[in-house]
Amino acid sequence: MTALAHVPTSTGQPPGPPPPPRRGRHRLLPYLLLLPGAAWLLLFFAVPLFQLAAASLYDPSGSLATGYALTWAFGNYPDVLQAYWPQFARSFGYAGIALVLALLMGYPLAYAIAQKAGRWKNLLLVCVVAPMFTSFLVRTLAWKTILSDNGALVGLLRDVHLLGPDGRLLATPIAVILGLTYNFLPFLVLPLYASLERLDHRLLEAAGDLYASPVQTFRRVTLPLSMPGLIAGTLLFFIPATGDYINAELLGTPNEYMIGNVIDSAFLVRLDYPQGAALSFLLMAAILAVVFGYLRRAGTEEVL
Amino acid sequence: MTGMSAKTTGRDAPAGDLRLVNLTKRFGIFTAVDDLGLTIPQGSFFALLGASGCGKTTTLRMIAGLEQPTSGQVLLGDRDIARLRPYKRPVNTVFQSYALFPHLNIFENVAFGLRRRGIRSVDDEVMRMLALVQLDDFGHRRPAQLSGGQQQRVALARALINQPQVLLLDEPLGALDLKLRRQMQIELKRIQTEVGITFVHVTHDQEEAMTMADTVAVMNAGRIEQLGAPADIYEYPGTAFVANFLGQSNLLAAEAAGPAGSEVPVTAHGANFSVPADRARADRGTVYLGVRPEKLHLADSADRVPAGHQHVTGVVTDASYVGVSTQYLVRTGWGGELSAFAANSGLGGRLPVGASVVAHWDPRHAFLLPRKPGQDDDRTAGLLDEPVGASS
Numbered sequence A: 001m002t003a004l005a006h007v008p009t010s011t012g013q014p015p016g017p018p019p020p021p022r023r024g025r026h027r028l029l030p031y032l033l034l035l036p037g038a039a040w041l042l043l044f045f046a047v048p049l050f051q052l053a054a055a056s057l058y059d060p061s062g063s064l065a066t067g068y069a070l071t072w073a074f075g076n077y078p079d080v081l082q083a084y085w086p087q088f089a090r091s092f093g094y095a096g097i098a099l100v101l102a103l104l105m106g107y108p109l110a111y112a113i114a115q116k117a118g119r120w121k122n123l124l125l126v127c128v129v130a131p132m133f134t135s136f137l138v139r140t141l142a143w144k145t146i147l148s149d150n151g152a153l154v155g156l157l158r159d160v161h162l163l164g165p166d167g168r169l170l171a172t173p174i175a176v177i178l179g180l181t182y183n184f185l186p187f188l189v190l191p192l193y194a195s196l197e198r199l200d201h202r203l204l205e206a207a208g209d210l211y212a213s214p215v216q217t218f219r220r221v222t223l224p225l226s227m228p229g230l231i232a233g234t235l236l237f238f239i240p241a242t243g244d245y246i247n248a249e250l251l252g253t254p255n256e257y258m259i260g261n262v263i264d265s266a267f268l269v270r271l272d273y274p275q276g277a278a279l280s281f282l283l284m285a286a287i288l289a290v291v292f293g294y295l296r297r298a299g300t301e302e303v304l
Numbered sequence B: 001m002t003g004m005s006a007k008t009t010g011r012d013a014p015a016g017d018l019r020l021v022n023l024t025k026r027f028g029i030f031t032a033v034d035d036l037g038l039t040i041p042q043g044s045f046f047a048l049l050g051a052s053g054c055g056k057t058t059t060l061r062m063i064a065g066l067e068q069p070t071s072g073q074v075l076l077g078d079r080d081i082a083r084l085r086p087y088k089r090p091v092n093t094v095f096q097s098y099a100l101f102p103h104l105n106i107f108e109n110v111a112f113g114l115r116r117r118g119i120r121s122v123d124d125e126v127m128r129m130l131a132l133v134q135l136d137d138f139g140h141r142r143p144a145q146l147s148g149g150q151q152q153r154v155a156l157a158r159a160l161i162n163q164p165q166v167l168l169l170d171e172p173l174g175a176l177d178l179k180l181r182r183q184m185q186i187e188l189k190r191i192q193t194e195v196g197i198t199f200v201h202v203t204h205d206q207e208e209a210m211t212m213a214d215t216v217a218v219m220n221a222g223r224i225e226q227l228g229a230p231a232d233i234y235e236y237p238g239t240a241f242v243a244n245f246l247g248q249s250n251l252l253a254a255e256a257a258g259p260a261g262s263e264v265p266v267t268a269h270g271a272n273f274s275v276p277a278d279r280a281r282a283d284r285g286t287v288y289l290g291v292r293p294e295k296l297h298l299a300d301s302a303d304r305v306p307a308g309h310q311h312v313t314g315v316v317t318d319a320s321y322v323g324v325s326t327q328y329l330v331r332t333g334w335g336g337e338l339s340a341f342a343a344n345s346g347l348g349g350r351l352p353v354g355a356s357v358v359a360h361w362d363p364r365h366a367f368l369l370p371r372k373p374g375q376d377d378d379r380t381a382g383l384l385d386e387p388v389g390a391s392s
């Protein structure tokens, strides 16, 4: 905090002329710059978060009609966990598998665009982002068509006996995972691209010159140097994918419902606010725990 | 280097000479390296000199395997390595851009090559190498925390530690101050003689090339203009480009009419001169008569010119004092300018600007070079107006 450097020392200073006003402004400037963002955060994040925290401790027997009482009902938490742990587990499981799939596709894609695409680079980047021009809902509905029982894909898979004659994709975990992978892939690819783009090609040459095979070069140079983008991309993918409910809703059945679907119905269908709020808080805590655990392991000094 | 243990030098099977045969590299229609032929004897110190953009780095990159030759061979002993992947070649490079790994500390940067070859205990070697480049206490730092010269030394250590059969150095000392540069030159030369690695050293510093190298090659527009021992090239350059690239030369446009006995008589600007036949690269037609500035002496009158010397008269137009010597520019009767260096030995006074002088030289120090008929101007010392790139 450089501002502190300008604080005059109080010890034994002779009464001199007051410090020029510019100093005071200089000291306040960082805080003034923070103000709009901080106000925004307070109004639209901290206050609702606080309300949500309060709601999660309401008496569970209340309802919208009868009104809620804040009874510090901490029992809400174990209750919802017991009732909905399968959806919790599913959320993390699906998002995790989708992340692995997205990494397998996204890393080579980002690498190719950043290092090999030459003058096609910008066009390819637009292609990565292009699906975002249509709404999330529409894209997911399109997948419903792609995966439908009488669609070409299922037909093909049945023909090559990867699916049984009655096998289907829609309304299975596979459909939900594919949907998640597809919908959040750009969030993984873009940060990865940004850090691979900065990768100095001459470093790869130097590694080759120093007896590193292509595999070793990837492991020892490319991967570590793309770590910041990899971490950012993984988080940007994993966090929204874990909380997502549209994919499970449109491509799955209640058997594939994730925790997002439960929260959705608690707030909008069953109007059980304490339950919805407690689930939301649990989800947030779980994601934070996973993220911090991950950052610890990935352990780049740039992040922590 | 006796300290290098046997296990780290698994590649000192006799390498043999490095030979480049008809090596050519084109980028599109631009020929960066043009039908290069070179033999670099095993264990020798070879310096490659040339103007910026003449293809030195491209040549090194083809030896290292970082660039595929358009045609030609790179032979190490009897083995053609031109199509071998870089990591399979017993060749290491000190890159012009250093190319240190930013995510690894200095220790790991230096250890990189050893580790990739599966050598486990690298500590002693790395510490010895860091000591050699005077960076003992820097092992834990990141490259970004070093100065340019320190980074350059890390790049050197990182390549040297592998004891390759051929070490390619692309201006490895460019960023160092004079003192450190001299120190590293001596160190490099010592390592090279002790270990017997073939060094191919690209440099802009002709003094560096001449003091360190067994053989110097002067490159121009993708070709080798001349190759030989430093003293031979300097004393008897092969082309006008070399005469002015390696040191400076006064080149007078002249006409020769073939040898007469052991002499080649020439006329330049209406005056007659002669050059020993064994110092004539061309002895008929249009030629350049060349004299190095330090071989050109100035006298205040014609009767002070020693017997056997040849001379032209002129007027001093510039005198710059550079410490060890004074550099004079002399305007001749026909309007050309000659450059002369006089050692500040304390003998004889300095000549003032405007003084009439006689510039004289021993014909045994002059040389004749071929000149294209179109080139009618004198080439005054230090002028570099040869093309440095060629398109085909």
Ligand SMILES: Nc1ncnc2c1ncn2[C@@H]1O[C@H](COP(=O)(O)OP(=O)(O)OP(=O)(O)O)[C@@H](O)[C@H]1O
Pocket (backbone or CB within 6 Å): B027, B030, B032, B050, B051, B052, B053, B054, B055, B056, B057, B058, B059, B096, B389
């Ligand atoms: N990848 C490339 N594509 C096109 N032209 C290139 C490429 N690499 C080098 N060149 C051209 O080839 C010529 C030789 O380049 P090179 O890097 O070998 O020069 P150099 O002798 O090392 O110069 P310097 O002393 O400035 O380092 C230059 O004119 C350069 O522009």
Ligand SMILES: [Mg+2]
Pocket (backbone or CB within 6 Å): B056, B057, B058, B096, B170
């Ligand atoms: Mg170069």
